[in-house]
Amino acid sequence: MRESLNMCWWPRHFRGNAKRVLPFLAAAMLLLAGCHPEHYQSAVHPRGPAADSIATLWWFLLAVCTGVFTIVMALMVGAVASPRRGETSPLGNRFIVIGGIVLPAIILVGMMIYSLEATVALRMPETRLTVRVVGHQWWWEVVYPEHEITTANEIHIPVGEPVRLEIRARDVVHSFWVPNLTGKMDLVPEHDNFFWMQADEPGIYRGQCAEFCGPQHAWMAFKVVAQPEEEFKKWLAAKQRPHPELIAPEPRRGQQVFFEAGCNACHAIRGTEAVARAGPDLTHIASRLTIGAGLMPNSRGALSGWIVNPQAVKPGNLMPPTRITTEDLHALVDYLLLLE
Numbered sequence: 001m002r003e004s005l006n007m008c009w010w011p012r013h014f015r016g017n018a019k020r021v022l023p024f025l026a027a028a029m030l031l032l033a034g035c036h037p038e039h040y041q042s043a044v045h046p047r048g049p050a051a052d053s054i055a056t057l058w059w060f061l062l063a064v065c066t067g068v069f070t071i072v073m074a075l076m077v078g079a080v081a082s083p084r085r086g087e088t089s090p091l092g093n094r095f096i097v098i099g100g101i102v103l104p105a106i107i108l109v110g111m112m113i114y115s116l117e118a119t120v121a122l123r124m125p126e127t128r129l130t131v132r133v134v135g136h137q138w139w140w141e142v143v144y145p146e147h148e149i150t151t152a153n154e155i156h157i158p159v160g161e162p163v164r165l166e167i168r169a170r171d172v173v174h175s176f177w178v179p180n181l182t183g184k185m186d187l188v189p190e191h192d193n194f195f196w197m198q199a200d201e202p203g204i205y206r207g208q209c210a211e212f213c214g215p216q217h218a219w220m221a222f223k224v225v226a227q228p229e230e231e232f233k234k235w236l237a238a239k240q241r242p243h244p245e246l247i248a249p250e251p252r253r254g255q256q257v258f259f260e261a262g263c264n265a266c267h268a269i270r271g272t273e274a275v276a277r278a279g280p281d282l283t284h285i286a287s288r289l290t291i292g293a294g295l296m297p298n299s300r301g302a303l304s305g306w307i308v309n310p311q312a313v314k315p316g317n318l319m320p321p322t323r324i325t326t327e328d329l330h331a332l333v334d335y336l337l338l339l340e
């Protein structure tokens, strides 16, 4: 730790005071983290009923705890500053019984009852749509079993209705969390957990793995795209069809490169012979917002860089560098960007 603090960019003045300055820096960063104008990953800006009951509970607990803290601190300061310091309180043992046992018991039981009520509000409602989410190190497989759609790192849902989530992990324990829409639920290997979320406003919400699962845990993010019903139906219909490009009589050069370079060993593209499931399904890769599980925007440059050396941007992920000529790389990326 000390060595990293002595790196050249660290202001000389701070070096000796690092230990004292760090807590303030950490607090400032936490504060700044809450400043994103769109609040697209914020538990205190709920956009659905489940997140709403969690946020209300959070504010309630904060208010009660702030009140208790303020009163206790005021009493403590009063006691320390009192000229009758050291004397027994005129209230005697009654003060300890009421202030130390009765009041805390009432407050704690009240908080427990309110928490239980919030938990009841999180019960799974009736749903029409199921989405299966499988956590991998470090990306999210997203399946619409009723519609035979598989995608990755992006969950589209209709606005205003609860969506059932069936979640599990492929390798280690992960945790599913979309703070604006719902609470957290663990993804466990070989075990299904059931959960739900609902968005009441159209928008793009950020989700994040909330359980440390290896060095790239922080880059295990995803997007939830909440769309009005009609738009969502269009999305479903578009994603159910393989892209026309895939069934064209003459395969493009890029498609040949995809197989020659061995991409099909890990990735599937529906409508072709690539059916592997070790990496994300690429059938509609071009229409996704990000690549690398929220790591980079889905652009030609980012995609090319990722293909050539994914280890440079996300060390430790399972994809090896791809050794192909520049021409082949361009052809491959051209092809992938057609798959909307």
Ligand code: CUA
Pocket: 135, 136, 138, 173, 174, 175, 209, 210, 211, 212, 213, 214, 217, 218, 220
């Ligand atoms: Cu997956 Cu942390």
